[in-house]
Amino acid sequence: MEPDLDAATLKAWAHLVDSGPFSSLCWGERMAFDNPESLTLLGAMAAWTGRVQLVTTVLIPQLHDPVMLAKALATADMLSGGRLTVGLGVGGRHEDYRAAGADPATQTMREMAERVAVMRRVWSGEKVTESTLPVGPPPVQAGGPKLLVGTMGPKTTRHAAGWADGLAGTTLDLDAGKQSELFDVAREAWQQAGKMAPHLATSFWFAIGDGDEPRAQVHRHLQRYMNWIPAEIVDAMAPTTGWAGTAEQLHAVLKRFADIGTDEVHLIPTSSDIDQVRQVADVVRDFD
Template sequence: MDIAMTLPTMLPHGRDEVLRWCRGIDEGPWSSLAVPERVTYPSHSLMVQLSAAAALTERVRLWTTIVILPSHPAVRMAKDLASVDRLSHGRLTVGVGVGGREADYQAVDASFARRWSRMDAQVARMRAVWAGEPPAAGLDPVGPPPVQVGGPPLVAGAIGPKAVARAARWASGIDDGTAIVTPVPETLRSVAANVRKAWRDAGRSDEPHLSTSLWYALGNDAREQLHGYAYDYMRIFGDEMAEAMADSTTAHSPQALRDAVDMVREAGYHELFLVPTTADPDELARTRDALGV
């Protein structure tokens, strides 16, 4: 299983931290560098951080985890992502999903209705743009053409059976949030089995790429740091849920982090995205030490 690292996009930070995180991740041993998206939060813009990462790295694969696609115009998103694919020399994988926070849609004047069907249509439209088709009759094609033939791979942020079944029609894999608080082996194995079944049911013989993410913290006051991050992130769903989720976090010591990584690996996942809960770039060294990599 590959182990990837997420930028601290959700936390306040500046130029120096971005430089150190991007360069530190690119030095390895991380398989990918991920950038998440959220609007109504003190987070950085996904596309701005993704573009910076494309320019500041040479080796590591870039991921979006995830773009809330129905909150964006499909043609504009296709253009932006193709631009990042070119800046990174074809190192981009695009995770897309519908999200669960209506506030993020309201903030950008996007409809929250029919999100899944709209995303299906948007995926098809983005691929048409990447193939060089004009967005409408009488218009020129929208460039630039992506480096990767057919455009960057698309991975669906999905968990439920209906969402996974839809994604099996167009995605190269599933990026789920099953392990974000703490991995549960039985749940992970069940999700992995359901995804593979959905692929077979869709008549596909290829292996779906399975990935998930994990909030973690190391160093001084790690438990409190992880709890505070989880609570603040989930507070949009109410204090009671936020407290319950924060209380469930467990990856706040080197041994707990190693155990979590092992659980995800043993469940048959291909990639795990570690999500730091601090903007301190020294967390990279602490993580390498904890995992012995």
């Protein structure tokens, strides 16, 4: 989501993340913004990496035809050798719906679940139209890639238990206690649905370094990314949103989340400076 990206920058990031010790390479979706288109980027990442899991955090199904989206994701699963995990969410911006020609009235969990059901049918090889052959290619992962729900609250978590394999959450204030409560809701909801324990992931914005610059970096990023929110509200949020600090402080934060049973933390960069990735890699190695 940083400005002025080019192929060389994206490829360098992909190669560095793929070289370890990271478990996943993630990116999200926006329409009325200058980020790369998510599905095109997915194809590039499948080609530029060979080890790391590729995770969409998150795609918005209501911005796509569900059959076309299922075909695109099955293709990406094939190209990546089964390394795809799909995070899905309803999104938070009507402008993105309008830019894609989608109806903002479909911005509901029910609508998303209905589109997931269509995609599951495609991935199972079922014919969804009167075609000679079903829509392919078949995904490498039987039944399709693992699906995560983008969520910050218990209602969304419970609603998704019927179709999702886990959470792709976000924490603004890094409150591990509140995150633990949400994880407990997920564990209970998945158990009641008769499913295996959910994959529990959360995410937060980060900037690593010394002094005041990391917090200023997060602030600049939020001002740009959260451009649909009045600037004075973003400015009020910025001092306590996301994480900024030293490597030692990041290690302590990740340890807190590990202690509550978090399977993955998706770190959201607030700079295109690849040295940020290198510094985080040195921290993450302790959690292998």
